Amino acid sequence: MRAAIALGRLAALSAVSATASANRNDNGTDHAAKQLLQESMNWMDMYYDTEAGYLYNLDSKALLHDTRSSAWYSAGLLARNEGDDVEQASKIVENIIAGQHRNVSSQWYGDYQIYPEEPTVGTPQYPPVIYNSWDPNWRGFVGTTFILMLEEFPDLIPHDTQLRILESLHNATVGDSYRVGGVDSDNLYPSYSNPAIMRAFMSGWVGRRLNDSNMTTAGEAYAKDIVTLFDRADTLSEFNSGTYAGVSLYALTLWAKYLPQSSLMGQHGSIMIEKTWEKLGQLYNANLKNVAGPWDRSYGYDMNRYLSILALQIWTLVGKVEAPINAKPYTMGHKNDFAIGPLVAILAPFHNTLVPNNTLSALHTFPGTHTVSTSAFSPPWDTYPRNITAWISQNLTIGAESFSEKVIGGPAKNPSSFNPAVVQWSRKDGSVGWLTLYAQVEELQAVAGDSTLELEYPKGNKSSTFTFLVGTNSKTGKRDVASWSDVEGVQIGVNGTVDPMYSVAFAGYVGGAGETINDFEFWNFTYGMPVGSGETPRVKLSFNLQ
Numbered sequence: 001m002r003a004a005i006a007l008g009r010l011a012a013l014s015a016v017s018a019t020a021s022a023n024r025n026d027n028g029t030d031h032a033a034k035q036l037l038q039e040s041m042n043w044m045d046m047y048y049d050t051e052a053g054y055l056y057n058l059d060s061k062a063l064l065h066d067t068r069s070s071a072w073y074s075a076g077l078l079a080r081n082e083g084d085d086v087e088q089a090s091k092i093v094e095n096i097i098a099g100q101h102r103n104v105s106s107q108w109y110g111d112y113q114i115y116p117e118e119p120t121v122g123t124p125q126y127p128p129v130i131y132n133s134w135d136p137n138w139r140g141f142v143g144t145t146f147i148l149m150l151e152e153f154p155d156l157i158p159h160d161t162q163l164r165i166l167e168s169l170h171n172a173t174v175g176d177s178y179r180v181g182g183v184d185s186d187n188l189y190p191s192y193s194n195p196a197i198m199r200a201f202m203s204g205w206v207g208r209r210l211n212d213s214n215m216t217t218a219g220e221a222y223a224k225d226i227v228t229l230f231d232r233a234d235t236l237s238e239f240n241s242g243t244y245a246g247v248s249l250y251a252l253t254l255w256a257k258y259l260p261q262s263s264l265m266g267q268h269g270s271i272m273i274e275k276t277w278e279k280l281g282q283l284y285n286a287n288l289k290n291v292a293g294p295w296d297r298s299y300g301y302d303m304n305r306y307l308s309i310l311a312l313q314i315w316t317l318v319g320k321v322e323a324p325i326n327a328k329p330y331t332m333g334h335k336n337d338f339a340i341g342p343l344v345a346i347l348a349p350f351h352n353t354l355v356p357n358n359t360l361s362a363l364h365t366f367p368g369t370h371t372v373s374t375s376a377f378s379p380p381w382d383t384y385p386r387n388i389t390a391w392i393s394q395n396l397t398i399g400a401e402s403f404s405e406k407v408i409g410g411p412a413k414n415p416s417s418f419n420p421a422v423v424q425w426s427r428k429d430g431s432v433g434w435l436t437l438y439a440q441v442e443e444l445q446a447v448a449g450d451s452t453l454e455l456e457y458p459k460g461n462k463s464s465t466f467t468f469l470v471g472t473n474s475k476t477g478k479r480d481v482a483s484w485s486d487v488e489g490v491q492i493g494v495n496g497t498v499d500p501m502y503s504v505a506f507a508g509y510v511g512g513a514g515e516t517i518n519d520f521e522f523w524n525f526t527y528g529m530p531v532g533s534g535e536t537p538r539v540k541l542s543f544n545l546q
């Protein structure tokens with residue numbers, strides 16, 4: 001293991017951006033960002049295979065390696081710049097570029113391998129399966145990391161490596177231009193916020209750098225669609241998500257920091273970051289250390305127990321202790337995202353100056369009971385914008401969205417990550433209880449009110465069911481749950497057109513009736529309709545803290 005040492009380079013960076021933005025950039029922020037860099041790098045050091053010049057797979061897949069986390073690690077090596085860090089960084093970058101897909105006619109042209117040991121994508125034995133044997137978003141994840149490295153550490157990268165990076169970026173940008181939502185199983189629309197923002201940025205940046213005006217123009221045109229969608233209600237289409245709001249904020253920071261004012265992205269990046277944080281701040285509850293629902297795409301139900309990229313950003317803003325992050329981040333659900341820590345840390349001194357003061361204050365201290373009302377729009381999936389309501393009180397938060405979509409499970413068609421109605425509460429031991437509606441319909445009317453959650457399936461019928469996933473009790477609470485009265489910390493009342501008899505099942509780590517979702521165990525409360533009912537399926541939950 002490398003020793004944990006002071007991070008001179010990052011300190012120098014902070015100083016630069018502090019003068020550049022002449023804004024709040026307090027010592028606390030710098031200290032926290034350094035700590036994030038240090039801790040995420042110390043963790044990744046354990047996975048680094050010096051001989052291969054790649055990180056081992058973070059899930060320990062029998063000594064296989066991993067491309068994307070290696071790229072993130074290499075940026076961290078430049079930021080840390082100790083011992084032979086710089087040399088290793090170039091070695092990793094050269095390896096990643098050597099493995100880049102080169103067939104101009106293939107849909108995955110210019111994309112980066114998932115892992116260096118993989119068979120050739122597109123052979124009969126290894127068919128191209130989007131988001132499996134190749135991941136179109138990795139052009140953006142790896143490509144933007146390369147750009148960040150060129151921007152922040154040009155003097156640490158040998159000239160010939162820089163040229164290869166530019167060639168690699170050119171190919172990745174051309175390949176990314178093959179992506180058209182709805183064609184060839186691709187789903188990149190401007191409403192798929194996180195990769196869309198990365199795409200526009202790469203095209204704009206690489207076009208300018210290589211004097212390829214087509215590329216520059218394409219990036220600006222895509223950015224215009226993203227900005228127009230955003231300006232409708234000052235919200236990202238991929239509205240609220242511990243993981244992907246974090247990626248979108250990362251990518252918007254690249255817009256704001258690395259593109260000139262002559263670019264739409266340079267003009268709009270900062271304000272979009274500010275507006276995004278404004279909503280996040282309103283939805284955040286510092287007592288629970290969670291952003292209230294609804295969550296368009298979430299990889300967990302309690303930010304204290306799964307690692308979200310947003311939590312890493314919050315770490316740099318309020319410090320690790322106050323952030324929704326475990327003392328040992330690599331023990332949390334979805335822990336592999338800790339590998340993006342270096343990028344968040346490197347950008348923090350700039351990004352953090354754009355976080356509104358109200359938000360910063362809300363990240364520290366809950367400001368008092370309030371409601372949030374807004375909307376988000378994801379064409380072509382949404383028939384109408386999704387209407388979002390949230391009621392946020394000291395120890396209980398309720399957030400929900402109404403929608404009418406063409407698919408079940410949100411634009412990603414994934415009921416495991418689409419959480420349109422969510423309730424969280426704090427329990428006596430300080431842990432967080434949660435309840436989420438499992439997504440089963442294309443249309444939902446959902447309204448969060450004072451201690452209530454109202455749900456309706458406008459197109460439902462007598463075979464509809466409402467399934468609520470409910471988190472397990474605290475360590476000292478009841479292990480067994482057979483009814484609502486066994487759920488710790490809150491009394492839950494249910495009323496509606498549903499059959500009042502409900503079933504309760506357990507989805508556990510090694511047993512029960514079903515599988516865990518996103519590593520979370522849960523109790524499954526399911527309501528059906530009375531036999532022969534002709535009523536619209538409707539249910540109203542009310543909550544009283546115990």
Ligand SMILES: *[C@@H]1O[C@H](CO)[C@@H](O)[C@H](O)[C@H]1NC(C)=O
Pocket residue numbers: 027028031
């Ligand atoms: C600034 O941060 C350093 C650690 O990087 C710490 O030693 C110092 O006390 C901090 N100063 C203030 C004024 O917070």
Ligand SMILES: *[C@@H]1O[C@H](CO)[C@@H](O)[C@H](O)[C@H]1NC(C)=O
Pocket residue numbers: 103104105106107122
């Ligand atoms: C390149 O990709 C095209 C389209 O998938 C394919 O027909 C062709 O055989 C590939 N060429 C090589 C050299 O693999």
Ligand SMILES: *[C@@H]1O[C@H](CO)[C@@H](O)[C@H](O)[C@H]1NC(C)=O
Pocket residue numbers: 097100101102104164167168171
């Ligand atoms: C970029 O793509 C071209 C084909 O257009 C290929 O010849 C070249 O090797 C690629 N470069 C890299 C760095 O992958």
Ligand SMILES: *[C@@H]1O[C@H](CO)[C@@H](O)[C@H](O)[C@H]1NC(C)=O
Pocket residue numbers: 209210211
């Ligand atoms: C792009 O144009 C600028 C200004 O004309 C020039 O300095 C630079 O070398 C060019 N870059 C490339 C990659 O052609």
Ligand SMILES: *[C@@H]1O[C@H](CO)[C@@H](O)[C@H](O)[C@H]1NC(C)=O
Pocket residue numbers: 212214
């Ligand atoms: C730019 O686009 C125009 C029109 O589509 C095309 O004719 C031209 O070859 C392109 N230039 C480059 C450098 O790709």
Ligand SMILES: *[C@@H]1O[C@H](CO)[C@@H](O)[C@H](O)[C@H]1NC(C)=O
Pocket residue numbers: 023024353354355356357
């Ligand atoms: C926060 O408040 C300070 C002091 O009033 C002010 O200088 C700064 O511009 C504000 N920052 C933001 C992002 O609003």
Ligand SMILES: *[C@@H]1O[C@H](CO)[C@@H](O)[C@H](O)[C@H]1NC(C)=O
Pocket residue numbers: 394395426427428545
């Ligand atoms: C919220 O929880 C805290 C800690 O248990 C407690 O001190 C406080 O009274 C609670 N507030 C309300 C409104 O229930």
Ligand SMILES: *[C@@H]1O[C@H](CO)[C@@H](O)[C@H](O)[C@H]1NC(C)=O
Pocket residue numbers: 384385386387402403404
């Ligand atoms: C959201 O509210 C607007 C205005 O009340 C309404 O026109 C729209 O249909 C609503 N959207 C959904 C999905 O219910």
Ligand SMILES: *[C@@H]1O[C@H](CO)[C@@H](O)[C@H](O)[C@H]1NC(C)=O
Pocket residue numbers: 460461462463464
């Ligand atoms: C009830 O709705 C489901 C799901 O939309 C549908 O498959 C089923 O045919 C409907 N049943 C009746 C009796 O309309």
Ligand SMILES: *[C@@H]1O[C@H](CO)[C@@H](O)[C@H](O)[C@H]1NC(C)=O
Pocket residue numbers: 494495496500
């Ligand atoms: C629902 O609430 C209404 C009004 O409070 C009440 O009349 C009705 O009996 C309740 N229904 C159920 C199923 O509890």
Ligand SMILES: *[C@@H]1O[C@H](CO)[C@@H](O)[C@H](O)[C@H]1NC(C)=O
Pocket residue numbers: 438467503505507514515524525526
């Ligand atoms: C919840 O329980 C119901 C009824 O047993 C079952 O049909 C459904 O598949 C379960 N859902 C999940 C997400 O486990």
